[in-house]
Amino acid sequence: MTTLITQFRTLLARAAAAGSGLLLTCGTLAALAPAALAAPAYPAKPVTLVVPGPPGGITDQLGRLVAARMTSDYGMRVIVDNRPGAGGNLATEIVSRAEPDGYTVLLGTQGTMASNQFLYKSLRFDPAKDFIAAQALVSIPNLLVVNGKLPYQSVRELVAYAKAHPGKLTVSSAGNGTGSHLAAELFQTLAGVKLVHVPYKGSAPSINDLLAGQVDLTFDYPVSTLTQVQAGKLRALAVTGTSRLPALPQVPTISEAGYPGAESTSWIGLFFPARTPAAVVAKWEADVGRMLKEPATVEALQKMGGVPLPLSGEAFRAFVQSERTKWKGTIERAGATLD
Structure with a gap:
């Protein structure tokens, strides 16, 4: 409303200076009114x-x-x-x-x-x-990580063991249907292996049991696993994205590790x-x-x-x-x- 009043006063001043009278002022105001009354610029509220x-x-x-x-x-x-x-x-x-x-x-x-x-x-x-x-x-x-005491140094070594011993390796997740679970399912399909899924209620208990050797591997966020990888308690075999992580430049992507199509983010x-x-x-x-x-x-x-x-x-x-x-x-x- 304040804006409209200001514009109205400006019009009156201009009309008076031009000697055009009230009729011109009203006609100009009528033409300007839709713009003056338009919705305020976005965002006008939180x-x-x-x-x-x-x-x-x-x-x-x-x-x-x-x-x-x-x-x-x-x-x-x-x-x-x-x-x-x-x-x-x-x-x-x-x-x-x-x-x-x-x-x-x-x-x-x-x-x-x-x-x-x-x-x-x-x-x-x-x-x-x-x-x-x-x-x-x-x-x-995600990072594909295994317990640091396990012998696998690459994804291919892990897959070779899994194929020779179907159903022997366990893979934990943050829960059924979570990103870590789906990443594991996609990998199994592409690699042609069968792992035993062990779902947890969240990432923390999954990682804790992996560190304790209760499960063999998992797919989880770098923010959940990076510190343990850098400490040598977990071993990262691959990154499931399309590029390597700056914090772990030596760890290949899942595609570089030999399994294109298993990318998951x-x-x-x-x-x-x-x-x-x-x-x-x-x-x-x-x-x-x-x-x-x-x-x-x-x-x-x-x-x-x-x-x-x-x-x-x-x-x-x-x-x-x-x-x-x-x-x-x-x-x-x-x-x-x-x-």
């Missing part, structure tokens, strides 16, 4: 970024990194709303029902947007129809409710895309064990669809279910 994980986790750290930067850029608060539960489905359902006005954003994951729909039979949202994939943020590979990106205005989505894509190129952001993501994933718009949407296809087949072959 934005909520819904995070499908508890405070302190990787998704939370990433969410707060994005929220802090966008708050600074936009001059308007971006509030992190942690909604853990049901493998991320709780947070995803909340955003699927939100008003598509650009003020509710989801930090979507490989699980919530690609694999959960094949693990759970009773989802109350459709990842493909209820969301717009806007901007990818980070790709986090846990990725995270930004998603909006379907029908969110295209201009709002494009703004976030552009602004966050710039953020991902900055050295400080790259360093922060590397500390989380990941690398920037600079995909936006149609490229990101195509990537998400390819991930759905990939994990659908893996989950069906494994017979995994969480319902």
Whole structure:
């Protein structure tokens, strides 16, 4: 309203100076009114970024990194709303029902947007129809690690033993349907081996039992395993991403180790409710895309064990669809279910 009054006064002053009289002023005001009364620039109020994980986790750290930067850029608060539960489905359902006005954003994951729909039979949202994939943020590979006392020095040695002794080796995971479980299932399919899956309730107990020799190997995030690898208690045989880790330059990728196609990463990106205005989505894509190129952001993501994933718009949407296809087949072959 203040802006409209100011513009009205300016028009009156100009009209008086031009001697055009009230009739000209009213006509000009009528022409200007739609622009003056247009919706305020976005964002005009705080934005909520819904995070499908508890405070302190990787998704939370990433969410707060994005929220802090966008708050600074936009001059308007971006509030992190942690909604853990049901493998991320709780947070995803909340955003699927939100008003598509650009003020509710989801930090979507490989699980919530690609694999959960094949693990759970009773989802109350459709990842493909209820969301717009806007901007990818980070790709986090797993490390294939074995207990440091085991003799395997390479993936091929591990596979050779597994083929000669089917069902002998045990592979732990952070739980049924988690990224570590799915990475192991994909590897078994590509390598042609059969491992005994031992699911745990989280990464920490899985790694603890691996260190104690209760299980033989696992696939888990670098942030969970790197310290133990550097201490010699675990041995890293491969990185499941497409590039080597700067912290472990001597460890090959799974493709370099002889198993192309076994790549698996846990990725995270930004998603909006379907029908969110295209201009709002494009703004976030552009602004966050710039953020991902900055050295400080790259360093922060590397500390989380990941690398920037600079995909936006149609490229990101195509990537998400390819991930759905990939994990659908893996989950069906494994017979995994969480319902």
